[in-house]
Amino acid sequence: MPNTRGADEALNWVNTNSRPSELRITDMRVAEITGAPFTSVLLKIYTNQGIVGLGEVRDGASASYALMLKSRLLGENPCDIDRLFRRIKQFGGHGRQGGGVSAVEIALWDLAGKAYGVPIYQMLGGRFRDKVRIYCDTDATVPSGTETGKRLKERMDRGFTFLKMDLGLMQIADVPGAVVAPAGVLEAYRHHPGRGSVKTIEERRARNALYDSHNVAHPFTGLNFTDKGIDLLEQYISEVRDVIGMDIPLAIDHVGHVSLQNGIRLARRIEKYVPAWLEDVIPWQYTEQYRQLQDATTVPICTGEDIYLKEGFAPLLRSGGLSVVHPDLLTSGGILETKKIGDMAQDHGVAMAIHMAESPIAAMAAAHVAVATENFMALEYHSADVAWWDDIVTGLPKPLVKDGFITVSDKPGLGIDDVVDEVISQHLQPGVTGIWQPTHHWDNDYSWDRTWS
Numbered sequence: 076m077p078n079t080r081g082a083d084e085a086l087n088w089v090n091t092n093s094r095p096s097e098l099r100i101t102d103m104r105v106a107e108i109t110g111a112p113f114t115s116v117l118l119k120i121y122t123n124q125g126i127v128g129l130g131e132v133r134d135g136a137s138a139s140y141a142l143m144l145k146s147r148l149l150g151e152n153p154c155d156i157d158r159l160f161r162r163i164k165q166f167g168g169h170g171r172q173g174g175g176v177s178a179v180e181i182a183l184w185d186l187a188g189k190a191y192g193v194p195i196y197q198m199l200g201g202r203f204r205d206k207v208r209i210y211c212d213t214d215a216t217v218p219s220g221t222e223t224g225k226r227l228k229e230r231m232d233r234g235f236t237f238l239k240m241d242l243g244l245m246q247i248a249d250v251p252g253a254v255v256a257p258a259g260v261l262e263a264y265r266h267h268p269g270r271g272s273v274k275t276i277e278e279r280r281a282r283n284a285l286y287d288s289h290n291v292a293h294p295f296t297g298l299n300f301t302d303k304g305i306d307l308l309e310q311y312i313s314e315v316r317d318v319i320g321m322d323i324p325l326a327i328d329h330v331g332h333v334s335l336q337n338g339i340r341l342a343r344r345i346e347k348y349v350p351a352w353l354e355d356v357i358p359w360q361y362t363e364q365y366r367q368l369q370d371a372t373t374v375p376i377c378t379g380e381d382i383y384l385k386e387g388f389a390p391l392l393r394s395g396g397l398s399v400v401h402p403d404l405l406t407s408g409g410i411l412e413t414k415k416i417g418d419m420a421q422d423h424g425v426a427m428a429i430h431m432a433e434s435p436i437a438a439m440a441a442a443h444v445a446v447a448t449e450n451f452m453a454l455e456y457h458s459a460d461v462a463w464w465d466d467i468v469t470g471l472p473k474p475l476v477k478d479g480f481i482t483v484s485d486k487p488g489l490g491i492d493d494v495v496d497e498v499i500s501q502h503l504q505p506g507v508t509g510i511w512q513p514t515h516h517w518d519n520d521y522s523w524d525r526t527w528s
């Protein structure tokens with residue numbers, strides 16, 4: 076008798092309702108939520124065989140970026156992931172504009188995994204690790220490094236082994252003599268352009284003007300740290316290190332919209348506190364400035380959360396301007412593209428951390444890539460204070476992030492059973508009236524989109 080026990084066990088995961096070669100996409104719907112920790116859009120892609128793929132549009136992005144792709148996907152086999160990705164990838168862009176294509180790509184992987192009964196990491200080539208190290212991001216809005224240090228110490232007590240905090244302009248903006256600023260420029264950063272409906276044209280113009288203020292790139296703001304400002308920022312990280320010690324990795328984000336030269340001054344000053352990396356000091360498009368920044372300091376330089384597709388990372392990696400790439404799966408193009416970005420970075424001797432600030436759907440998509448990519452370092456988690464975060468889905472361990480790690484199971488696809496409608500219904504974005512509502516008006520969206528002739 077042949078030993079069939081292994082095969083019998085494998086059948087536990089096989090979806091016997093599914094005939095993968097005949098699987099077809101029939102619908103796409105969304106749930107627009109807020110507070111987990113920011114706004115994001117949960118995505119479902121439905122099929123003719125009852126299985127549903129889960130994806131997520133990036134924090135801060137519009138559901139339209141995903142829904143406009145519906146007419147390009149209906150009737151297709153979702154298991155043809157790469158073919159469909161290449162069809163739709165022209166509709167993505169950098170930053171939040173990559174959110175729709177990336178959400179769809181992740182849902183296609185979830186469907187393929189569920190149809191064939193395999194976890195996504197296995198389809199990417201298998202495991203480099205069983206557990207995914209999490210880095211806990213903490214907004215450092217309080218003016219005291221000691222207080223922020225205490226918050227970070229609480230994270231350590233919960234088991235986190237890798238931390239990130241803010242250090243920059245907004246911590247010292249209110250201190251007289253800490254920042255040189257053209258009149259009015261700092262004011263814009265104290266407010267964020269609102270969202271939702273506006274009542275008057277004046278309100279809309281004011282919102283757009285504020286958006287334009289936030290959209291001035293670092294070299295053009297005219298903002299400079301004074302020596303006093305740099306002293307205060309050094310004191311801040313010094314106080315944090317006094318509380319948390321020197322042994323735990325601490326990454327630094329949100330320096331503010333200051334120039335390359337200010338970034339170099341800050342980087343050099345904080346070298347002795349050994350940051351894990353310094354993130355997004357200048358816009359990622361300035362490849363040559365990144366090279367100058369990394370050449371000027373021993374602090375590892377990092378960027379990538381706003382870069383769409385691996386092509387955007389290539390010039391930075393070739394320049395030597397990076398020590399850590401930091402793609403966000405919900406901007407980069409999704410699962411396979413991020414695996415490719417990680418592998419390309421590895422060829423340049425550069426590590427990959429992963430940016431993530433959404434629900435367990437985004438977290439699991441990133442975790443599968445992290446398991447399957449050799450140079451992975453740590454995955455962001457921004458929801459340590461969101462009590463209902465684990466309750467958004469079923470089928471995952473609770474809590475998902477345990478002792479600072481996510482453990483990825485052998486379950487098919489992302490490993491998530493379902494989204495819990497009762498939970499997300501309590502956290503809808505302003506103006507949203509329901510979840511998984513019909514999207515028929517997107518069924519026939521059409522234009523002649525070829526980008527060459």
Ligand SMILES: [Mg+2]
Pocket residue numbers: 328329354355380
């Ligand atoms: Mg960041």
